[in-house]
Amino acid sequence: MSFFRPTIDSLSPYVPGLQPAAGVSVVKLNTNENPYPASPRALEALRQLDPQRLRCYPDPLADEFRQTVATVLNLDPSWVLVGNGSDDLLTMVVRAASGPDLPVVYPSPTYVLYRTLAEIQDAPVVAIPFDDQFSLPVDELINASGAVTFVANPNSPSGTKTENTQLARLADTVDGLLVIDEAYVAFADDDALALVAEHPNVIILRTLSKSHGLAGLRLGFAIAQPPIIAGLAKVKDSYNVDAVAAHVGAVALRDTVYTSEVVERIKNDRTQLATALQGLGCHVWPSQANFLLVRPPQADAKRVHQDLETRGVLVRYFDDPALATTLRITIGTSDQHAVLLDSLRTILGGDAAATTGNGP
Numbered sequence: 473m474s475f476f477r478p479t480i481d482s483l484s485p486y487v488p489g490l491q492p493a494a495g496v497s498v499v500k501l502n503t504n505e506n507p508y509p510a511s512p513r514a515l516e517a518l519r520q521l522d523p524q525r526l527r528c529y530p531d532p533l534a535d536e537f538r539q540t541v542a543t544v545l546n547l548d549p550s551w552v553l554v555g556n557g558s559d560d561l562l563t564m565v566v567r568a569a570s571g572p573d574l575p576v577v578y579p580s581p582t583y584v585l586y587r588t589l590a591e592i593q594d595a596p597v598v599a600i601p602f603d604d605q606f607s608l609p610v611d612e613l614i615n616a617s618g619a620v621t622f623v624a625n626p627n628s629p630s631g632t633k634t635e636n637t638q639l640a641r642l643a644d645t646v647d648g649l650l651v652i653d654e655a656y657v658a659f660a661d662d663d664a665l666a667l668v669a670e671h672p673n674v675i676i677l678r679t680l681s682k683s684h685g686l687a688g689l690r691l692g693f694a695i696a697q698p699p700i701i702a703g704l705a706k707v708k709d710s711y712n713v714d715a716v717a718a719h720v721g722a723v724a725l726r727d728t729v730y731t732s733e734v735v736e737r738i739k740n741d742r743t744q745l746a747t748a749l750q751g752l753g754c755h756v757w758p759s760q761a762n763f764l765l766v767r768p769p770q771a772d773a774k775r776v777h778q779d780l781e782t783r784g785v786l787v788r789y790f791d792d793p794a795l796a797t798t799l800r801i802t803i804g805t806s807d808q809h810a811v812l813l814d815s816l817r818t819i820l821g822g823d824a825a826a827t828t829g830n831g832p
């Protein structure tokens with residue numbers, strides 16, 4: 473006997489990457505966290521937090537943080553909605569705009585949570601396969617007529633990015649909402665923010681989990697035209713963002729100099745790690761995110777993933793036939809990369825590089 477809807481009984485829940493217990497020492501390159509601490513100013517704000525903020529309910533719209541987003545991005549606050557991580561905003565979008573006759577559409581493989589949220593909502597899911605280069609299948613996405621179309625840009629797990637001209641064509645033609653999930657955009661060459669002003673159906677999502685080193689704080693935001701923001705706000709939890717997150721996040725967002733330094737370091741380390749992995753015979757897709765999608769030589773990714781874990785190096789392996797030969801590796805510190813590369817050299821054997829090229 474079950475107390476739940478049949479949909480929930482048959483649902484395969486979203487499985488986040490492994491989080492080792494506190495104190496366990498591993499090289500953790502599996503969940504795209506930032507290897508560096510958050511802004512020192514934000515950490516100081518956390519230490520100095522006024523206890524009154526905890527006694528009272530927080531502002532329902534996380535006004536301090538919302539205002540800060542508006543100032544930093546030069547927008548009116550009515551174009552911004554704050555979430556408990558961008559996952560919270562994804563939930564609001566699916567809850568507000570999809571349902572049994574209102575399909576959720578996305579290119580695949582991508583962020584697995586899109587499917588889970590659609591299934592919870594009893595919405596049909598249309599997953600359009602990417603080609604091996606991860607070029608966005610724009611026409612197929614349009615033809616699928618989604619009530620909601622998701623494009624993670626840069627995409628996860630590929631790290632690849634679609635040009636704004638393609639996104640604009642999709643926004644112009646698609647029937648429903650187009651959600652451009654920019655969780656990783658700080659590590660990319662450009663962003664799609666300008667599309668919001670031109671398209672009443674576009675929602676941009678951002679997060680402080682990756683570029684700002686605040687995955688544990690849980691803070692993300694949506695940018696869209698005010699009618700969309702107002703509609704999403706109707707379905708959010710009353711106090712979805714806590715007082716600590718709204719305050720500390722605002723300080724972190726204002727510290728643009730620190731964030732840029734960290735992001736530049738990660739982008740440089742991304743280039744170096746990609747070169748080193750190619751030297752070991754891996755195929756590495758061009759990434760504009762803080763991770764690399766990698767196909768190890770002999771394509772035995774599952775075994776490599778397990779062997780790395782045995783050596784205390786966590787990377788991500790996805791249980792998806794389209795990704796069976798690949799690993800997603802988060803950009804860490806140079807010390808973490810040294811351990812990863814040493815382990816890979818041992819696992820792949822000395823002559824791996826000689827037997828494979830860098831072709832997909």
Ligand SMILES: Cc1ncc(COP(=O)(O)O)c(C=O)c1O
Pocket residue numbers: 503504556557558559560583624627628653655678679680681687691692
């Ligand atoms: C594409 C994408 N969107 C959204 C998220 C969720 O981020 P947040 O920590 O803000 O909920 C992730 C997390 O890994 C992601 O990969």
